[in-house]
Amino acid sequence: MDTAPANEPDRPIDGVLLVSFGGPEQPDDVVPFLRSVTRGANIPEERLRQVGEHYFLFGGRSPINDQNRELLSAIETEFAARGHHWPLLWGNRHWHPLLPDTLRAAKQEGRRRLVVLTTAAYPSYSGCRSYREALAEAAADRDDGEGEGFEFLRIGNYALDEGFVQANANAVAAALASVEPGARVVFVTHSIPTAMDDASGPAGQPGTYVAWHQRVAERVCALLGVEDFDLAFCSRSGPPSQPWLEPDVNDHLEALAERGVRSVVLAPIGFTSDHMEVIYDLDTEARQTCDRLGLSMARSATAGVDPAFVRTLVDRIEAAAARRDPTETPPGCGGLGCCSNLREPDREAVH
Known part of the structure; x- marks a missing residue:
């Protein structure tokens, strides 16, 4: 996997990466999005269109990308209030901006030491380990054999914060x-x-x-x-x-x-x-x-961009940015043995 060990005591981070699920933004996106979600399942396109009816009811547009944009803006505002100037990056697992594309651009810009925030708050395979696997796969896709690899500092699960x-x-x-x-x-x-x-x-x-x-x-x-x-x-x-x-x-x-x-x-x-x-x-x-x-x-509303929630996320980001060892298990996470992949137990995942 395209990662690099680093234990330098005061090495700054190169940015903060928001990783989310992604969602269609127009009707033509719905079936390709669902094809990405169900990759490997060989589901016929007609069945995907039936599954996508929930999206078509809302004009073929999921609200999740707009909400991520709003969250990034709120985090940036909190960064400014605390005197941070960390670049914010964003990559989705299943729709644009896609995680591999985001990491490709990050590598070209020399951004390799990244704090990682996901939009899933609870421990489970689908909400935790699957994101760690997506990071490992996307990082491996960016491995051109030259230079150092990525160093991911995850913030961990935060629902109990x-x-x-x-x-x-x-x-x-x-x-x-x-x-x-x-x-x-x-x-x-x-x-x-x-x-x-x-x-x-x-x-x-x-x-x-x-x-x-x-x-x-x-x-x-x-x-x-x-x-x-x-x-x-x-x-x-x-x-x-x-x-x-x-x-x-x-x-x-x-x-x-x-x-x-x-x-x-x-x-x-x-x-x-x-x-x-x-x-x-x-x-x-x-x-x-x-x-x-x-x-x-x-x-009731979800946490969204409630100021208390945004402050919690930035507290977590600050703590992750201060970690020396990227393999250190973040708070609220059980480490590599946490949230097992029952189908592919040996599939690679980042710490």
Whole structure:
């Protein structure tokens, strides 16, 4: 892999790299984007168009890239307030700007020592190790055999950081204020296969993905004086025979209505911004379920560019920039054995 060991005590970083999932920005992008996401699965184009209907409902444009631009702007503003002049780079895994292209440009500019921030906050294969694998693959693609390689200083998983929790608490408080008193708070995150949850986090600590969500929800509720809450899941995919985390948010809304609950706040704590899983699965599909059931519903905002969240990210960036050893495990991460790849356990990933 195109990396270089470095333990120089005061060596400055060459920039900060935001790595995200990516999303289509126009209708013609939808199928190529989904082809990238499902690479190797040999899914027919007609099926990809069917899967892409969620995007076509919104003009073929995912909000995620615009939200990343907004996040980069907020981070740059916080950098300026702290006297930092670090260049900000951005590369996506599945749509432009693509990570390999970003690293190619970085290498041409002599930028090799990079702090890495991802837009996934929780430990799991899909939210942690898959990004580390993408970095390793993109770095290897840039290996021309000349000069030193990349040195990645990851900031680690940050969902338990005070700023992320506070940002979600701020959002839930605003949502609660918009509905009748006594609304039930339902925290929502992306469902994953139960086997992936079992393999999340450090070896010997199965179920870290769900455990972290429970802890974030508990801390948000403690800040707000909310006595009880639920955790539900959205965006399930995969064959029906494969166990995924439950309950689905729509099934859970049905159960709440049967229990006599009349008002809910859906809080998407599993997401850092309002991308497709939020605007379709919650704002569209779950709201339709609530309307059918006669439930009053408010959806709280994601952390987005809440100042508390941005400050937390920049705190993490500063700490990563000060690390001497790129192989040092960042906070909130279990190291190379964390968040196992169950299909390809030997696939290369950065620290």
